[in-house]
Amino acid sequence: MNTRKSSNQITLGLGAVLALVGLILTFVNQMNWFWFMAGAWLGLLVWQPTHWVLVSYSIISVYPVLRVISISLRPTANLLSRSLAIIPPNATFESYVVLFLEEEFLLWIWNSFSITMVVASVGVIVASTGAYAFSRWRFPGRRPALIFLLTTQMIPAGMLIIPIFVIVAQLQLTNNIIGLMLAYIATAIPFSIWILKGYYDTIPPDLEEAAMVDGCNRLESFWRIILPLSTPALSIVFLFNFLGSWSEFIVAKVILQANSTQTWPLGFNEMIGTFSTDWGKYAAGSVIVTIPVLLLFLWQSRYLISGLTLGSVKG
Numbered sequence: 001m002n003t004r005k006s007s008n009q010i011t012l013g014l015g016a017v018l019a020l021v022g023l024i025l026t027f028v029n030q031m032n033w034f035w036f037m038a039g040a041w042l043g044l045l046v047w048q049p050t051h052w053v054l055v056s057y058s059i060i061s062v063y064p065v066l067r068v069i070s071i072s073l074r075p076t077a078n079l080l081s082r083s084l085a086i087i088p089p090n091a092t093f094e095s096y097v098v099l100f101l102e103e104e105f106l107l108w109i110w111n112s113f114s115i116t117m118v119v120a121s122v123g124v125i126v127a128s129t130g131a132y133a134f135s136r137w138r139f140p141g142r143r144p145a146l147i148f149l150l151t152t153q154m155i156p157a158g159m160l161i162i163p164i165f166v167i168v169a170q171l172q173l174t175n176n177i178i179g180l181m182l183a184y185i186a187t188a189i190p191f192s193i194w195i196l197k198g199y200y201d202t203i204p205p206d207l208e209e210a211a212m213v214d215g216c217n218r219l220e221s222f223w224r225i226i227l228p229l230s231t232p233a234l235s236i237v238f239l240f241n242f243l244g245s246w247s248e249f250i251v252a253k254v255i256l257q258a259n260s261t262q263t264w265p266l267g268f269n270e271m272i273g274t275f276s277t278d279w280g281k282y283a284a285g286s287v288i289v290t291i292p293v294l295l296l297f298l299w300q301s302r303y304l305i306s307g308l309t310l311g312s313v314k315g
Helices: 002-030 033-047 049-072 094-102 105-136 142-152 157-170 177-200 205-213 218-229 231-246 250-255 264-271 279-309
Strands: none
Touching: 049 279, 094 105, 094 279, 105 142, 105 177, 105 218, 105 231, 105 264, 105 279, 142 177, 157 177, 157 250, 177 231, 177 250, 205 218, 218 231, 231 279, 250 264, 264 279
16 A cells, blocks of 8 residues: 555656656746746646645735735836736836825824724733633623623624714714724624633633632732633734724724824725726735734734634533
8 A cells, every 4th residue: 555655656756847847848948937837837736736726726815915016016107007017117116105295194004003902902801801700600691691792793893883873972982093992892802702711611720729729819810820821812812803903994984084083994095086096006005004914913823723723612
């Protein structure tokens, strides 16, 4: 069996090498990049079909992003070009410069970042303590409360706009980023509690009891034992809260109207003209607002799988 498997692997490897060598020779003779890439593609398909599928899917996913970057680098005169080149001819950073000079882009980013960081941080703090109570204590109304929190996540966001606006208006927080923060926090906490509650259930209570035997009280055992062990889940909750409020548009459009309080989605909406739109400037802004999310995702990617799966086996 092992001998047959080794023979198949050798055959696939030789086929991949021959395909690649043949296409390289074609490339050398004709100096055509298409044939070179086709050879590399065919060799990978013969040698590792699974890797070929993954690489193909990655390219399909990344290509739209590369197109946005390409549009942001185009000169103004070539914005409507149909060229598929990733780096356009006469590439320039003019759109980025114009974005900062002609628009209040820094203000939009600052408002969005302030709102997002407060929402993500407060959501983690409130959800971590609330989920701990649901996980460790059996009190009257515990199960109905959990079901109620889960039910709130089933309501479409559009149905919540009117009641959210009424509450914010009664608090006199319209055109105030604090009002938007409260709206985001109220919608982020239920889902965060469910994630953390499931994760806390996987942590043995014996660890807390051992800490309390050594002299810790309940709060100290939560701070010293539970929170450090829950770092993956806390990171995932922070990431979800960040993503949910960073690019949200509908609720922000209803609550914030003044130019001084606009977030970047509202600012981008104002950049879209009735008859014409500077797509180069729009694409440049899209590239910049993607960077914080990308950095945060890369920083917390090691916690992504463990944070989502460890709490999924208990409820």
